[in-house]
Amino acid sequence: MSTLLSQSAAVIKMNIQSLPRRLWMSLAMVFASAVVVAILLAFLAMSKGFEATMESAGSDNVAFFIRTGSAAELNSSAGRDQVNLIENSPGIKRDEQGPMVSPELYVIVDGIKKSTQQEANLPLRGLDQRGVNMRKGFTLVAGRMFNPGTDELIVGAGVVSQFDGFELGQEIRFGKNTWKVVGVFSTGGNVFESELWADAKVIQNLYNRGSSYQSVRAVMESPDSLGAINEYLKSEPRLTHEAQAESSYFAEQGKSLSYMAIFGWVISSIMALGALAGALNTMYTSVSDRAMEIATLRAIGFSSFSAFIGTMAEAMTLAVVGSLVGSLAAFIFFDGLSTSTLGGSFTQVVFSFSLTPELFTKGISMALVIGFISGFFPAWRAARVPVIVAFQSGR
Amino acid sequence: MKDFYLIYKNLTRKKMRLFLTTFAIFIAFLIFGAIMTLRSALNSGIEMSADNRLVVMHKISFTNPLPYAYVNKVKAMDGVKDVTHANWFGGYFQEPTNQVVTMAVDPESYLSVYPELVVEPEQLENWTKDQSGILIGERIAKANNWQIGDRIPLSSNIFSQKTGGQTWDFTVDGIFKGNDAKVDTGYALIHYKYFNETQAWGGDSIGWLILTTTDPALNEQVSKAIDENFANSNSETKTSTEQAFNKAFIDQIGNIGLIIFGVVFMAFFTILIVVGNTMVLAIRERTNEIAVLKTLGFESSRIFKMVLVESCLLAFLGGLFGIGGAYLIVQGAAKEMARFLPNLILDEAIFGQALIYMLVLGLITGIAPAISALRLNIVTAFSRG
Structure with a gap:
């Protein structure tokens, strides 16, 4: 078990250190996941900010009467x-x-x-x-x-x-x-x-x-x-009136911008598929770039598991870096951004985009999914290619 | 022809890479097609507005009513061709969330001001005669599955009946269509006279006036004359062109155009980087082969063209699938979204734009590797390999 760990650690280190060799491909993957995360966060922050503006207005203790x-x-x-x-x-x-x-x-x-x-x-x-x-x-x-x-x-x-x-x-x-x-x-x-x-x-x-x-x-x-x-x-x-708690009236009104969150999820999920295609390209390139290395390691007794983990770690690292860049960009550009839109009574509601920690978690989770899938298949290949084939293709 | 065979072989040498790159481009154009369609649907009210149509409403806001007498006063003014009026009914069907945009109008004059609305003559005659009849737009008919002859109870979230209650029963006498697929038909029309007689608040007031001028060049002059005429009265007016009125309404929702442009731009830029990188890589891997081709006597410019054609083919392959996919999605969504959105149409203009962007994508992603192939020195290439 400990050899497995130390082998994996060594391979991870080698992978990360070899990243500059594939600088542009790696940056493309970082960028793609950053964009996906930033777009998702922008829409979620918009919907969240509107909801908060509405919900915080209502009081549980006030009855609100309007005509049925x-x-x-x-x-x-x-x-x-x-x-x-x-x-x-x-x-x-x-x-x-x-x-x-x-x-x-x-x-x-x-x-x-x-x-x-x-x-x-x-x-x-x-x-x-x-x-x-x-x-x-x-x-x-x-x-x-x-x-x-x-x-x-x-x-x-x-x-x-x-x-x-x-x-x-x-x-x-x-x-x-x-x-x-x-x-x-x-x-x-x-x-x-x-x-x-x-x-x-x-x-x-x-x-x-x-x-x-x-x-x-x-x-x-x-x-x-x-x-x-x-x-x-x-x-x-x-x-001819009905009464409701003021808080529930505003909670209902706050949902009117939830379509923005849905739109954000749909768009960023579709974009995530595009980013995933790019990321898979990056990772397959990484595996073929290091084919010689992987073959050598496996020839001298490293397990195929360590080759697998090494590639996975590389993919996850790139995706996480991307999600951090994306979150940071979203935070700088959108958090607290004040804007206004039409509310339920045909009037303007001024609200601010609000990026909560919970939203960041969602963004990072999405990047992790991209990282995992884009790492898994190339890592599988790295672990499974017969040593002799790897030597030939690496030459 | 030989060149094409080589390009084909180059494209398909790594099946997985070809698939992934095509897929990334596919996604970019899928988003492009769907979002541009959405944008054009949201803007259709602006695009479809007639250039000689003006809207007159209360200066304070469109929720303040105007006196009915204004209709005849405006009709008598110079440069005015036809005048009609409308009242917002605030209609919904069964549940307050299930809104049915309904306006109380004068049938004859309304349809003469809006000639783009087409009704079968027989249906129109029935509706004109039937006080409690309703003329519904095609989109509403589709969204609710209503047919001619149906009795539909519509409730108002503003008005009450004199006899009590807020629900009126209407008979569907006709369904109007647009003379262009982009004309919105997401609303229903009822008789103003009937509405005014049956609603509890009484008072001969109208929501707003719509008029056509005899010549679009007179628009400004007529608007000014109307507003000046009613200045210092109890109900001052604000007259604007239909286009400005619709644009102001869309703008109220927020800067949708900018948000949408932002998303499309980012999606594109991302794909550009992903595909560009892949192309650079693919050509670098072929350094040796290109050197061989040059040694065999292929001119540099010929190789340059081959690389560019390859990247453009890739862009069109993914792009055409993408825009096709967007078309299918739009077709599928049009009925589902009929309740919320104007007609979704992926038209030739959007398709044409997409073709241009495919070409641009192909050229940009291919240009760097093509130049490096053009400049490739045979000797250094072989010694490097």
Whole structure:
């Protein structure tokens, strides 16, 4: 056993040291696996970043009411009388001002995206201080809160970074109305940072919404209160709404970019096949390049197993180096890259690519598969070619 | 002819290498064909837009309605040929995730503004007469397996019926096709009048206006006139060409074009390196033979050509299989993806591009080894061997 190990170690060392002789072929294999890993990671990081932006926005303890069948906030509606009914629902927490309920409006306005200089949809949310307090992690990073009853608004940090003209102190025109940016807020990077917030009553007035709202948020006594709330909604014929935990609503919305991850897997798997063909070429060349060496070693008593291991180790080394290069490139170019896309309510969601350790593992695993397959068959040949044939072909 | 025999022998001397290299090229062109088709499908809305068609919507956003009276006001303006209007119905079939893009329109004027939509005259007549009828696009019909005469309940995620509930029953009266395979038919049309009378919110409002100008040269002038006319009203408008409107919508999803270009470029570059290396290696192994050929009197330029032809043959061998494979995949995926994507078509333009890239790949991978073969000195080659 120990001879086997020391033989293998010696052969591995020889293989690695002979790599510079096949420099370009070896680099081609490293490059091919690096590209496969980088492409896979880019798509996964995109999907992951979007998911994180959505999921971190939702709270388990907040019930989110939208009209049944409306799927997204934009399509929902709730009249003032319906909001009053929701306030009477059991399971909702109360404080000195009454039930902790936030009726909100959600309208679409246009902003100029910095990256394309094209107009894109932004959500303008109408709410009051109660609603603001329900957002976990809310902080004003600049300026102050809007004053109720005025045409002041506060802007999410994501909007400021991706769109033109939303800096503190700017005036913005939407249609006939002019708004003044009095504050910039952060909610820890989640989807609310892609929004503009203003007083709900002002928006009702400017957008001819009367006294109606679109969605309602309410703080629950505990996450278990949801059952009681939904029972109440069903028993009240004047309500056409359903309640879900805010966290599950956003988790559902976060899946809308999962097609990017699927696309990434499909594309990188197909590319991996191409890279594999290149890697097999490299490894077969390596075996024929060292045919003389392998034959000599086997003639002086090295086992065929050590020849096998030597080639396998070479392939795995090249693939792993490739995956590290690819991961590093993906990390440098994509991690934290901020971009925006259309979310569930037809509005832009600003999010950052996020490369988690878990994703790196996936990338490296893919490279290891390439390394293993591309090493196995040539290694098999190295181990099995009769010594005499190897001597002849090596000459 | 003799040269071709030699090239053939050179190509096939190592069967495993030939297979692996061809396979790598096959993969590159498979990705190229599939991705370019996807890109052209996503951009078909831009490509297929008529150059004299304008879209008028509310200045704040397309979700804000416009008053119905705007239709006649715009119709009376100079340079305007036909005007029609549409309302977003927000339709889905049974499950909210199973979206059916449905618009409430005025049948006659809508089809005159969109002449690329083709309906059998008999079906069109039935639909025009039938208030609760629906005209569905071919792609939707395929995706859902709907046929003429089917009763389909469509729910709206925005509107409610006056009588309660959010589901309307429609009869499929006809199926429209495009006069070009690239025209998207992934939506359905219902009667605006019926929709407006039955929905609970009431109010004669429309989602947006679509109009054609008498001459594309007037586009700018007409857009300006419309927007100025409604300036300072309660519903200010924003008019853009159909092309700009569709492009802005695609751009909202993000820079798809750049991502796709990036993937194709990287795939190509990788394959280029893999194949280029293999070619260099293959020629280096043949140093001796090339020296023999030169000794026998083969001109250097003839050998140079032979090497290039060999690398080009390799590129076309893998490339043609690859683009063929992409064609088969696209054919297979077109029906599966009908629910989500516009018509997937691998057309002559993409095939032509692929041929050019095959030639480029063949020349680039062959040029370095061909030059070294050209310059090969017989004496040093023999002494090295």
